[in-house]
Amino acid sequence: MTTLESSTDTTQMTIVAAIQSALDVALGLDERVLILGEDIADPIGGVMKATKGLSTKHGLDRVRATPIVEQTIVGTAVGAALGGYRPVAEIMFMDFLCQAMDQIINHAAKSRYMSGGHSPAPIVVRAMIGDSKFGAQHSQALESWFMHTPGLKVVMPSNPYDTKGLLLSAIFDDDPVIFIENMGMSYSIKGEVPTGDYRVPLGEASVLREGSDITLITYGAEVHPSMAAAQSLEGEIDVEVIDLRSLVPLDISTCVASASRTKRAIIVHGSTEFCGPGAEVATQLNDQLFGTLDVPVARLGATYSPVPFSQQLHSIPTEASIVAAIRSLRQRDTVGQSPMNV
Amino acid sequence: MTNTVPDRPALEWMYSTMLLAKMADERAALEARKGLLQAALYPVRGLEAVCAAMGVAMTDQDQMVSSYRNLGDALSRRIPLRTIIAEAYGRMGGTSKGKGGTMHLTDTERGLVATTGIVGAGMPIAVGLGLAAQLDKSNRAVVVTFGDGATSIGSAHESFNLAALWKLPVVFVCQNNQWGEHTPLAGYAANPNLAERTAAYGMAAEAVDGFDPMATLHTIGRALDRARAGDGPSFVECRSYRLTGHSGLSDYSYVPKEELAAALERDPAPTFRTWLEQNGHVDSATLQNIEHAAEATVDEAFAFAQESPHPSQDELLLDVYASPEGVPTR
Known part of the structure; x- marks a missing residue:
C-alpha cells in the first residue's frame, strides 16, 4: 500500500469526521476547492454533519448551501470545474443521483473526450448509500452504473483512514470521481486518522x-x-x-x-x-x-x-x-x- | 453598452459572420444530401443576427456554453470556420480532433467552453462557470444559448433560480425560433411569453426581435453590463424564426407556409445588407468584397475539412481519462 504521508499526528475519527477533515484539509490547501450541496452550510453543517464548521471556517462563498436541485448542483460543479475550480458536490443519498445522471454521465464523464482533451471536468460527487429504514429510495447501491461509464472513477472506502486519504486523492484527481459512502458506517466505524494531509491513491486495493x-x-x-x-x-x-x-x-x-x-x-x-x-x-x-x-x-x-x-x-x-x-x-x-x- | 451603432469594422464583421453562418449552413446541408457529410446537422438559419450580435457584445474574456445548434455561436466566438467544419467531418483538424462532432464543438481558448447535445443541460454548467467568474472577482461574463424548447425542462428553471439567488454574471440567451423540435411554442407553453415567465425568477428578462441585429446587440449588451456590474443574471429572449427543419434533412412541411414566407422576408443576412447600404454604414463595393471573401472562406473550410486526416486509432482511448494508467480499455 502506497501512502503519501506528510502528517504524523493522528486522532480517533468516525468516517464522518474523516470526511470533514479531508474537506477541511482540501479547502485549506487549495483556494480552488469548493463544496456545493443541500444544507451543507452552518449551523446545520450537512444532514450527516460532514461539513460542520467548514462554512464558518472557509466562508459561505466556498462552502455553498444550494436549493434542492441535484441536477443543477452537479451541473454547477461541472461548470465550476470548467472554470478552473475543484468542486465537491454533496448529493446526500445515492438514490438522488438519478436526478443528476445527465450531468454526471453526459457531461462530467464525457466532457474531456468530447472536447478532444480541452475541457476536463474534475469534480467529486459524494453520495451515500442509506439505511433500509428509509425504504427502497434511500438505500440502493448503484456503483455499477458509474463503473459502466467511461470517464468516471468510482471510489468506495470502508474505514476512516481510507475515507480521508481517498477523498483527498479524489479532490485533487484530474478526472471526475463518484465517491460513495455508506450511512451504516458513518458513525459506527472509528479508527486512527492523521489530522493533516495524506493521500491514499485511487486504484490500489x-x-x-x-x-x-x-x-x-x-x-x-x-x-x-x-x-x-x-x-x-x-x-x-x-x-x-x-x-x-x-x-x-x-x-x-x-x-x-x-x-x-x-x-x-x-x-x-x-x-x-x-x-x-x-x-x-x-x-x-x-x-x-x-x-x-x-x-x-x-x-x-x-x-x-x-x-x-x-x-x-x-x-x-x-x-x-x-x-x-x-x-x-x-x-x-x-x-x-x-x-x-x- | 449604449444604444449606438457599432463602428464600421464591427458592422462588417457582423455581416461577414451572418453570411458565413448562412452559407456554411447551406453548404453543409448540400454535402449531407450528397452523402459526403455524415453528421447530425442542426441548422442555424434564422439565428444569424443573434449570433453576430453576441460576437460584438461579448469580450474575448467572456465564456459561452452552447447547444447542438451552434454554428453561429461558434463563429461568434471567432472560432475559425475550417476547424468547425473539420469537426463536422470527424477529422483531426476539428475543434475536438473529430471526437466530439457537430454537437460538441469546444474551443476553450476562444471561450466556447462546452457545447451540449442535451436540451437545457448547458444552463447548470453556465451557472457553474458564472460562479467561477464571480469567485475569481473577474470581469468575465458567461453567455449560455439554448432554444425556446429548452425553457420547458427542469434544468432551465433550476438554473434561473440559482443564478438569480447567487447574482451570478450569466446571460441566458434564448434563441427562440418558435419551434421545440417539431412542436410550436404555443403547443407546449401555456405562457408563450418566455421573457415574462422568466422574470418571475427575480432576474432581468427582456424580449427582443432576434432578426434585428442592432436591437439584439443592445439588449444582450445591457444584460452583459448588468452581469459585470454585479447585478446578476439576465434572460434575453431573442424572437426569431427557424428558416429550416429542426435538423439538417428533416421534414418541415408542417411549418405554416405564410409564417415561413414572412420570416424569409426578413432573412437576417440580406436584410442587414440592405440596412447597412441604405444607411450608408458600409458601401456596396465593401459588401461585395465581404461576400466574395465569405464564399472563399466557406470553400476553403470545406476543402480543409475534407483533406484533414482522420484520427488514428490511438485517439480512441486518449482523453477518456487524464491518464490511461490503471483504467479499463474495453
Whole structure:
C-alpha cells in the first residue's frame, strides 16, 4: 500500500469526521476547492454533519448551501470545474443521483473526450448509500452504473483512514470521481486518522487479512461483515480479505496474485449480484486464472430486488450469509473432478 | 453598452459572420444530401443576427456554453470556420480532433467552453462557470444559448433560480425560433411569453426581435453590463424564426407556409445588407468584397475539412481519462 504521508499526528475519527477533515484539509490547501450541496452550510453543517464548521471556517462563498436541485448542483460543479475550480458536490443519498445522471454521465464523464482533451471536468460527487429504514429510495447501491461509464472513477472506502486519504486523492484527481459512502458506517466505524494531509491513491486495493484457503474480495460497507465472517471461520478456513477501495481504477492484479495462491475466490458486495461489480472481477479472474483455480470464482451480492424496508428480509449479504458462501465455496468439488460420494 | 451603432469594422464583421453562418449552413446541408457529410446537422438559419450580435457584445474574456445548434455561436466566438467544419467531418483538424462532432464543438481558448447535445443541460454548467467568474472577482461574463424548447425542462428553471439567488454574471440567451423540435411554442407553453415567465425568477428578462441585429446587440449588451456590474443574471429572449427543419434533412412541411414566407422576408443576412447600404454604414463595393471573401472562406473550410486526416486509432482511448494508467480499455 502506497501512502503519501506528510502528517504524523493522528486522532480517533468516525468516517464522518474523516470526511470533514479531508474537506477541511482540501479547502485549506487549495483556494480552488469548493463544496456545493443541500444544507451543507452552518449551523446545520450537512444532514450527516460532514461539513460542520467548514462554512464558518472557509466562508459561505466556498462552502455553498444550494436549493434542492441535484441536477443543477452537479451541473454547477461541472461548470465550476470548467472554470478552473475543484468542486465537491454533496448529493446526500445515492438514490438522488438519478436526478443528476445527465450531468454526471453526459457531461462530467464525457466532457474531456468530447472536447478532444480541452475541457476536463474534475469534480467529486459524494453520495451515500442509506439505511433500509428509509425504504427502497434511500438505500440502493448503484456503483455499477458509474463503473459502466467511461470517464468516471468510482471510489468506495470502508474505514476512516481510507475515507480521508481517498477523498483527498479524489479532490485533487484530474478526472471526475463518484465517491460513495455508506450511512451504516458513518458513525459506527472509528479508527486512527492523521489530522493533516495524506493521500491514499485511487486504484490500489488493500489486503486487510492474509489467508491461504480462499480469497474474499469486497469493498465499502461489506468489508465489515466480510472481516467478521473471516474471523469467525478462523481455524476452519483461512480467508484472505481484499478491500478494493476503488472500483475504477480496479486493482485486479492484487486480486489475481491472491487468487493464484488460494485457488478459490469470492466477491462480496452490497449491490445486486446480477450485473454487480463482482461480475467484472470474476470474469477478469477467470480470464487470467482459468485452469489454475480449483473452482470457478463465486459471487455473493444483494438479491435482485429493491431494498426491502422490513429488517426481516435480508437482501444484502450479512456475516452469516458470507460465512455460508465461504463454506460452500470451500466444500465445492474441484473443477473437472466428478463427485466422489454420490 | 449604449444604444449606438457599432463602428464600421464591427458592422462588417457582423455581416461577414451572418453570411458565413448562412452559407456554411447551406453548404453543409448540400454535402449531407450528397452523402459526403455524415453528421447530425442542426441548422442555424434564422439565428444569424443573434449570433453576430453576441460576437460584438461579448469580450474575448467572456465564456459561452452552447447547444447542438451552434454554428453561429461558434463563429461568434471567432472560432475559425475550417476547424468547425473539420469537426463536422470527424477529422483531426476539428475543434475536438473529430471526437466530439457537430454537437460538441469546444474551443476553450476562444471561450466556447462546452457545447451540449442535451436540451437545457448547458444552463447548470453556465451557472457553474458564472460562479467561477464571480469567485475569481473577474470581469468575465458567461453567455449560455439554448432554444425556446429548452425553457420547458427542469434544468432551465433550476438554473434561473440559482443564478438569480447567487447574482451570478450569466446571460441566458434564448434563441427562440418558435419551434421545440417539431412542436410550436404555443403547443407546449401555456405562457408563450418566455421573457415574462422568466422574470418571475427575480432576474432581468427582456424580449427582443432576434432578426434585428442592432436591437439584439443592445439588449444582450445591457444584460452583459448588468452581469459585470454585479447585478446578476439576465434572460434575453431573442424572437426569431427557424428558416429550416429542426435538423439538417428533416421534414418541415408542417411549418405554416405564410409564417415561413414572412420570416424569409426578413432573412437576417440580406436584410442587414440592405440596412447597412441604405444607411450608408458600409458601401456596396465593401459588401461585395465581404461576400466574395465569405464564399472563399466557406470553400476553403470545406476543402480543409475534407483533406484533414482522420484520427488514428490511438485517439480512441486518449482523453477518456487524464491518464490511461490503471483504467479499463474495453
